[in-house]
Amino acid sequence: RAKHNGRACACFFNAEMDSSARDRRQIERDLREAVAAGDIGLVYQPLVAAQTGRITSAEALARWTHPVKGPIRPDVFIALAEECGIIDQLAEQLLRQACVDARNWPADVRVAVNLSPLQFVSGKLVETVGAALAASGLCPSRLQLEVTEGLVIRDVERTFDQLEALRSLGIQILIDDFGVGYSSLSYFQRFPFDKVKLDRSFVEQVTQSQAARAIIQAVVGLGAQLGMAVVAEGVETHEQMEALVAMGCTHLQGYLFSRPLPVTTLCAMLESQRSVVPRQDSQAA
Numbered sequence: 052r053a054k055h056n057g058r059a060c061a062c063f064f065n066a067e068m069d070s071s072a073r074d075r076r077q078i079e080r081d082l083r084e085a086v087a088a089g090d091i092g093l094v095y096q097p098l099v100a101a102q103t104g105r106i107t108s109a110e111a112l113a114r115w116t117h118p119v120k121g122p123i124r125p126d127v128f129i130a131l132a133e134e135c136g137i138i139d140q141l142a143e144q145l146l147r148q149a150c151v152d153a154r155n156w157p158a159d160v161r162v163a164v165n166l167s168p169l170q171f172v173s174g175k176l177v178e179t180v181g182a183a184l185a186a187s188g189l190c191p192s193r194l195q196l197e198v199t200e201g202l203v204i205r206d207v208e209r210t211f212d213q214l215e216a217l218r219s220l221g222i223q224i225l226i227d228d229f230g231v232g233y234s235s236l237s238y239f240q241r242f243p244f245d246k247v248k249l250d251r252s253f254v255e256q257v258t259q260s261q262a263a264r265a266i267i268q269a270v271v272g273l274g275a276q277l278g279m280a281v282v283a284e285g286v287e288t289h290e291q292m293e294a295l296v297a298m299g300c301t302h303l304q305g306y307l308f309s310r311p312l313p314v315t316t317l318c319a320m321l322e323s324q325r326s327v328v329p330r331q332d333s334q335a336a
């Protein structure tokens with residue numbers, strides 16, 4: 052099918068690159084507009100306590116439906132927002148929305164918000180978070196912030212200072228997608244995270260792979276030594292759930308329990324949980 056002609060191939064290739072670069076610039080413009088218009092929304096995925104099955108928190112996940120292209124994956128548009136310098140603006144909107152939403156939930160349910168590593172660069176993060184809490188009236192102990200292992204992109208000390216300042220407000224700091232990045236273990240020496248979210252890739256393999264089980268077991272053991280609960284994300288089957296609970300994961304998140312939900316659906320779920328299931332513990336996740 053392809054012509055064995057270098058020039059023809061090169062031309063075709065360049066034309067395609069051109070159109071994808073144009074496409075990309077268009078999406079970038081659309082994203083800027085969507086952020087300016089406040090069109091990026093949030094859905095919430097419940098986390099349940101392994102012991103009680105109760106929803107103890109929900110993770111806020113960003114959603115954008117492009118007017119022409121339809122839903123764009125959040126890892127894609129978050130990366131785009133980072134590249135075109137609007138991540139702080141977008142993140143502040145989402146954080147404020149999450150705090151306002153969570154304000155209406157039962158007081159023993161927390162909300163988890165993902166942070167981009169770039170949000171540690173401006174030096175304004177602590178102030179932004181404090182302002183979002185104050186504006187919503189959400190108690191800081193009900194906010195969790197999820198950071199990834201790629202967290203330290205500039206100044207290590209400044210990053211950890213900000214984490215400490217956030218924590219001293221009463222916020223919990225979680226490390227997300229644990230086990231797939233770099234320099235993860237050394238972070239624990241520098242900063243005591245409240246919880247570790249084990250990457251989905253280990254959870255996916257838990258029933259088939261001895262290596263995955265050994266890694267999970269090691270993370271749970273490390274967590275126990277350092278006072279960090281271990282959360283499993285991406286739990287899709289009963290078999291995975293049973294294995295993870297047996298290994299000591301305290302909280303579970305995944306399609307087995309619930310997909311990410313519109314806030315109204317989550318609220319209805321929390322309401323029925325409140326009225327039907329007797330409260331067994333007053334500690335949120």
Ligand code: C2E
Pocket residue numbers: 096111112113124125126129145165166167197227228284285286287304305306307311
């Ligand atoms: P994450 O923070 O690790 O979020 C978990 C992702 O796993 C979510 O994908 C969720 O829908 C998905 N997930 C949950 N349970 C299951 C399951 O059982 N099976 C499978 N296959 N997937 C499951 P989502 O919503 O597409 O988000 C992808 C990533 O985009 C997030 O990963 C996070 O890194 C980023 N992201 C999403 N929203 C935000 C945000 O507001 N700010 C920032 N900075 N990043 C965000």
Ligand code: MG
Pocket residue numbers: 110165197227
């Ligand atoms: Mg997360």
Ligand code: MG
Pocket residue numbers: 227228248250284
């Ligand atoms: Mg994750």
Ligand code: MG
Pocket residue numbers: 228
């Ligand atoms: Mg992830």
